[in-house]
Amino acid sequence: MATIKDVARRAGVSPSTVSRALSGRVPVDKETKERVMEAVRALNYKPNVLAKGLKEGKTNTIGLIVPNICNPVFPAVARGVEDVARERGFTVILCNTDENIEAEKDYVEKLQKRWVDGFIFATAREESHHILELKEKGFPVVLVVRHMAEVVDAVVIDNYKSSLEAVRYLISTGHRRICIVNGDTSLTLYRERFEGYRHALEAAGLGMEPDLVLDAAGRDDNGYGAVMAMLKKGVLPDAVFATSDPKAIGAIRAIKDYGLRVPEDVSVVGFDDLDISAFLDPPLTTVSQPLYEMGARAAQRLISLINGEKPDKPQMELVQAKLVIRKSVKVRGY
């Protein structure tokens, strides 16, 4: 636990000089510097980040707020964040909020007090006023996966377009009765995916059948129940568009348990492209989100903000999602 004083003593200089030699921002006599470095090595000196942070008012730490790291979308995002953070000398604090805004506020308050230099939120909702407040206070904030209006920097995909494209693909392969298994529509992202679905149908002159619009909005709801209930009612779609891969997995399970085949009887398209999705039965055709890249970019952006870059206006970075075609969709010869 050598301190700067120990190093100074050993190198025969003052602590100030040690500090300067280490910072590199101030000219220091070459030979002095060498002596300091020598002592640093000998003592295995590591500056105390706390003291440094207290003095400088920053800690090189960022808070990453996710709904739940167990939701398979977020590990890759977190990994992207952490990789660029580390590379730039930052450390990341992981916070799970379970979509609970009060819990999130508490967390943010706790971390904010000079603990953390900025936040990445993967939890944004329309009601997330605390995020706006942070931003207004001048606190560096960036959003990922979910965005809020245009007022806060965000790294997201174009959910509307991706969903539109996925449903168009289903239509172009001969599907006419396309069911959607949607998530929590209090989230913009799921509303956008729904709009993509709606417009794709509309553009093809297909009406939207209320019976084919399913909900799987709960925390661990993967749509199995909703799809099974639909089937049991005798409603038979020729395709299911699931707005997440877990929901696609739930839908496939329900279809099979009901005694139908995927994709021969019902095609299924997912959204996410999780690691396992290529290994499902059948391998899942799905919208691939570049989750790692989104995390990485969010971290880059945040670190720029922390380093004092003042962009004229918040920027919404769109990263490219793309439909990955595997085997869960049958080309129907209508």
Add this chain to the structure above:
Amino acid sequence: MATIKDVARRAGVSPSTVSRALSGRVPVDKETKERVMEAVRALNYKPNVLAKGLKEGKTNTIGLIVPNICNPVFPAVARGVEDVARERGFTVILCNTDENIEAEKDYVEKLQKRWVDGFIFATAREESHHILELKEKGFPVVLVVRHMAEVVDAVVIDNYKSSLEAVRYLISTGHRRICIVNGDTSLTLYRERFEGYRHALEAAGLGMEPDLVLDAAGRDDNGYGAVMAMLKKGVLPDAVFATSDPKAIGAIRAIKDYGLRVPEDVSVVGFDDLDISAFLDPPLTTVSQPLYEMGARAAQRLISLINGEKPDKPQMELVQAKLVIRKSVKVRGY
């Protein structure tokens, strides 16, 4: 950004008194305390954790070191850690090391210098001398998922026993040619799982066939290739014991791609019980690891250590894993 001085001024007392009123550890006049609390509220004062940490030599922060949060075993562990950490007023820093010992050492060195009060490692290997060193220095350390000899506290399952039980189940359901798809045997945990396999076969008087011992040790190797290669060689097991669920998924995919059915032709048992495993086709029979609980217990243990509890000797906490029987194993009427 009110500081303790602002509060003191407003309450008409000294900063020392504010500090004492807030700590609760020292008697303070009731009325004075009220005035202080009043001022705290009015100013929305939050103590600066950095300053506090600098003074007290602790930060209420723990480092969680995992190989890769994208490996689906770790999110649940992380969640368990974070939940109990938060409850006890701690914050968790997430570190991914990709099994790279040098990267890990760097990380640990960086965090150690009073940044972090203790570590939870999910990355332990036999070569992890730095973990031992930390421990020897008196730094609070606990291991989770993987353990090291008996010298460091750890929260793990009995991998040998769980694996033994799984293979016994396969034997008791009439399987005779049981293939194992094993992971990286430089990890104790995979060696233990292998031993369980070996002993179960031995106890049943079944020889171990080298052709049925498969390796899927690489980072993203889920065994698809190894199983497919075996099948193509004309080696046909009646069951596959996969030592992780991702490997079970890879094995199932390979078996099906080869034109065989699961479980009619080949049964499959996994290990982990991931969230999706119940929704695979067929729903996977697998050893369920209580990952969340393991994380939670590891955090409890670590926080006890941080709070100065000095157990006579390191403790290896065994949590219970259990075989969950679903539909990927066929009872064969031999």
Add this chain to the structure above:
DNA sequence: CTGAAAGCGCTTACAG
């Protein structure tokens, strides 16, 4: 180029 001093925001022995 370098040292002595002040200060970041707290806590805690030391007096009273």
Add this chain to the structure above:
DNA sequence: CTGAAAGCGCTTACAG
């Protein structure tokens, strides 16, 4: 019960 002082380990204007 309470205040003034010292100190945690750094950094950085201020002199020289």
